[in-house]
Amino acid sequence: MSQHLLLPLVILVIGPDPGTFQDSAFSPSQEEPEDLDCGRPEPSARIMGGSDAQPGTWPWQVSLHHWGGHVCGGSLIAPSWVLSAAHCFVSNGTLEPASEWSVLLGVHSQDEPQDGAHVREVAAILVPDNYTRVELGSDVALLRLASPARLGPTVRPVCLPRASHRFTHGTSCWATGAGDVLEADPLPRPWVLQEVELRLLGEAACQCLYSRPGPFNLTFQLLPGMLCAGYPEGRKDTCQGDSGGPLVCEEGGRWFQAGITSFGFGCGRRNRPGVFTAVAPHEAWIRTQVMGSVPGPVFPTQPLELQSGPREPMEENCTVALPECGKAPRPGAWPWEAQVMVPGSKPCHGALVSESWVLAPASCFLDRISSDGPPRDLNAWRVLLPSRPRAERVARLVPHENASWDDASDLALLQLRVPVNLSAALRPVCLPYLEHYFLPGSRCRLARWGRGEPASGPSALLEAELLSGWWCHCLYGHQGETVPPQGGGGGGPLLGERREAGRCWNDSRWSLLCREEGTWFLAGIRDFSSGCLRPRAFSPLQTHGPWISHVTRGAYLEDQLVWDWGLEGGETEIQTCPPHTEHGACGLRQKAAQMEHLWPWLAEVHVAGDHVCTGILVAPGWVLAATHCVLRLGSTTVPYIEVYLGRAGANPLPQSHQVTSAPPLLCQTEGGSWVLMGMAIRGSRELFAAISPEEAWISQTVGEAHFLPPSGPPYWSPEGSNLCPLGMAGASGPPRAALLLLLLTPLIQG
Numbered sequence: 001m002s003q004h005l006l007l008p009l010v011i012l013v014i015g016p017d018p019g020t021f022q023d024s025a026f027s028p029s030q031e032e033p034e035d036l037d038c039g040r041p042e043p044s045a046r047i048m049g050g051s052d053a054q055p056g057t058w059p060w061q062v063s064l065h066h067w068g069g070h071v072c073g074g075s076l077i078a079p080s081w082v083l084s085a086a087h088c089f090v091s092n093g094t095l096e097p098a099s100e101w102s103v104l105l106g107v108h109s110q111d112e113p114q115d116g117a118h119v120r121e122v123a124a125i126l127v128p129d130n131y132t133r134v135e136l137g138s139d140v141a142l143l144r145l146a147s148p149a150r151l152g153p154t155v156r157p158v159c160l161p162r163a164s165h166r167f168t169h170g171t172s173c174w175a176t177g178a179g180d181v182l183e184a185d186p187l188p189r190p191w192v193l194q195e196v197e198l199r200l201l202g203e204a205a206c207q208c209l210y211s212r213p214g215p216f217n218l219t220f221q222l223l224p225g226m227l228c229a230g231y232p233e234g235r236k237d238t239c240q241g242d243s244g245g246p247l248v249c250e251e252g253g254r255w256f257q258a259g260i261t262s263f264g265f266g267c268g269r270r271n272r273p274g275v276f277t278a279v280a281p282h283e284a285w286i287r288t289q290v291m292g293s294v295p296g297p298v299f300p301t302q303p304l305e306l307q308s309g310p311r312e313p314m315e316e317n318c319t320v321a322l323p324e325c326g327k328a329p330r331p332g333a334w335p336w337e338a339q340v341m342v343p344g345s346k347p348c349h350g351a352l353v354s355e356s357w358v359l360a361p362a363s364c365f366l367d368r369i370s371s372d373g374p375p376r377d378l379n380a381w382r383v384l385l386p387s388r389p390r391a392e393r394v395a396r397l398v399p400h401e402n403a404s405w406d407d408a409s410d411l412a413l414l415q416l417r418v419p420v421n422l423s424a425a426l427r428p429v430c431l432p433y434l435e436h437y438f439l440p441g442s443r444c445r446l447a448r449w450g451r452g453e454p455a456s457g458p459s460a461l462l463e464a465e466l467l468s469g470w471w472c473h474c475l476y477g478h479q480g481e482t483v484p485p486q487g488g489g490g491g492g493p494l495l496g497e498r499r500e501a502g503r504c505w506n507d508s509r510w511s512l513l514c515r516e517e518g519t520w521f522l523a524g525i526r527d528f529s530s531g532c533l534r535p536r537a538f539s540p541l542q543t544h545g546p547w548i549s550h551v552t553r554g555a556y557l558e559d560q561l562v563w564d565w566g567l568e569g570g571e572t573e574i575q576t577c578p579p580h581t582e583h584g585a586c587g588l589r590q591k592a593a594q595m596e597h598l599w600p601w602l603a604e605v606h607v608a609g610d611h612v613c614t615g616i617l618v619a620p621g622w623v624l625a626a627t628h629c630v631l632r633l634g635s636t637t638v639p640y641i642e643v644y645l646g647r648a649g650a651n652p653l654p655q656s657h658q659v660t661s662a663p664p665l666l667c668q669t670e671g672g673s674w675v676l677m678g679m680a681i682r683g684s685r686e687l688f689a690a691i692s693p694e695e696a697w698i699s700q701t702v703g704e705a706h707f708l709p710p711s712g713p714p715y716w717s718p719e720g721s722n723l724c725p726l727g728m729a730g731a732s733g734p735p736r737a738a739l740l741l742l743l744l745t746p747l748i749q750g
């Protein structure tokens with residue numbers, strides 16, 4: 001969804017050679033004809049972050065249609081001439097035929113007929129010889145109309161600056177257009193012309209902003225003939241479809257066109273102001289092209305007092321903008337924490353995403369959502385926000401259209417009646433753009449989401465670490481499946497893994513907040529792993545960024561802030577799912593293994609120097625063993641235990657030792673992995689207690705234990721299968737395994 005325009009090409013001047021163009025008296029004088037005024041709208045009166053213009057405010061604005069649809073903007077500079085951007089007309093290095101284009105003049109809304117609005121065919125499109133691609137400059141074009149425009153209150157030309165004209169940096173100017181209102185979000189009907197106030201940025205200031213690391217891997221060089229306008233903090237900008245349109249500044253009661261909308265990186269992003277073609281340096285080129293045409297464009301002299309306006313200091317301070325969202329005084333003190341209070345229901349936890357909007361699970365409100373209009377008691381709904389003395393009232397509830405059947409879209413937006421003032425104690429969480437990739441290993445936290453009992457207990461329980469994408473993909477997919485290369489957006493679930501064991505937040509629901517450079521993003525919602533199992537999985541939120549920004553028109557989407565991929569190489573390649581593990585392959589034996597390594601997960605558990613039982617390595621730091629082997633009946637003291645790894649059965653045991661437990665039951669899956677199915681029950685070599693009922697306990701205690709997904713064959717049934725031969729289970733049901741986990745500390749190597 002990159003917004004930069006890369007139009008590789010070579011340009012030619014098409015249309016009648018201006019030198020031989022003689023439809024009227026050739027006027028060699030560079031003086032402006034007295035009869036044409038410019039840059040003065042009738043006294044009265046896309047663009048991202050702008051607003052509807054008043055009819056007649058920008059009478060030079062035109063809409064350029066290609067095959068009948070709006071593609072670019074332009075400005076009327078003379079009755080027969082429109083100024084626009086070269087890249088609008090050049091595709092694959094060729095200029096599109098003028099006959100495919102038409103110019104709409106005096107149009108305020110493209111949906112309704114308006115007084116004075118009319119259409120003109122294009123006779124010729126002129127582009128500078130040296131134009132190749134937008135980023136290389138000269139992104140300017142002239143359109144000669146087949147017949148002159150009808151000037152009137154809503155159709156008038158703008159003034160053009162002379163080459164010597166200096167627009168003062170920091171001046172507020174206006175950009176207009178009917179382009180997208182957000183990235184990839186077109187201006188909705190009735191397509192009312194948008195206007196936005198932008199500040200001119202000095203060359204140094206602009207280059208400085210662009211040299212900050214950011215979302216688009218940029219080596220962008222602002223060239224002479226370009227100018228920047230916008231704000232370091234973004235949010236107001238031109239966007240796709242505004243190209244060719246004017247950036248105008250008022251001087252001495254007239255509007256001069258300082259720039260032509262040319263390109264940008266995304267729209268309205270932080271530290272990425274819009275780039276415009278500066279008009280003043282193109283005075284000579286414009287004059288040459290229109291020579292002989294009467295009346296021609298007007299280049300009034302700049303008001304004297306402005307000609308000596310302050311120049312940009314050579315070393316302008318580089319004021320970059322920092323994220324405005326996602327700052328928390330400390331983890332857990334979330335300034336965006338919102339509780340939606342609906343009469344007759346438990347509070348529903350959500351997050352503030354802008355001054356006016358709260359995001360929460362739609363499932364909290366599904367019983368109130370009807371197809372015919374808003375919930376009847378919406379008046380009584382309240383939202384509690386941090387540091388606000390009183391609860392906020394709700395103006396609107398906008399559920400996601402798929403909320404009722406797609407769990408990953410379980411989202412609703414609530415609009416507050418009155419926008420709140422942001423402060424350190426009350427600010428929105430950052431939302432990721434579609435292309436955001438949360439790096440494996442990111443520090444994350446679980447935060448309340450939806451209904452459930454209030455959070456309590458050790459906060460370490462809420463810590464999480466993001467697991468790598470392929471690992472995650474494989475855990476929820478199948479062994480041997482290929483995983484697409486990383487960085488391609490956020491399709492799959494995100495996995496957060498709780499760091500510490502402890503109480504299990506069984507019936508509560510969580511969202512996943514992840515931190516990048518101290519800024520918190522809402523990365524995932526709807527913890528969908530059941531109960532206490534880990535790792536927890538979340539639906540990525542970035543796929544919903546476009547919907548959220550479309551509805552709110554102001555949610556704080558923030559660029560990825562951390563790009564350090566750590567491991568190089570393998571991450572970008574297509575990978576095949578291994579047997580599931582984070583630390584390496586689990587359950588796999590090396591093919592050519594020697595006898596003693598046949599069962600690399602077997603451990604010798606030496607208890608109090610007198611007997612040995614079999615343990616199973618279930619994670620790098622944990623061995624599972626039968627309780628009866630380790631603890632003597634009736635004894636309360638834990639004996640001295642040593643665990644030997646990588647040698648089970650290889651070395652003869654000292655004579656004093658006797659083996660007291662039978663080997664565990666392992667089954668091989670279709671994929672070749674060995675799965676621990678049961679542990680021998682005391683005194684038996686054939687009877688096993690199933691491991692699966694202990695899964696929750698094991699997974700809570702051992703972070704990295706790997707359970708094969710319940711869906712894959714031929715794993716156990718969730719209830720725990722009866723592993724006894726038929727008829728042996730007895731009336732009391734299958735035996736439960738009495739298990740013990742040993743946390744290993746390194747003793748001796750070798």
Ligand code: ARG
Pocket residue numbers: 005072179237238239240241242243244261262263264265266267268273274275
């Ligand atoms: N090139 C775009 C167009 O063809 C204009 C993009 C302006 N982008 C921006 N971020 N200022 O309409």
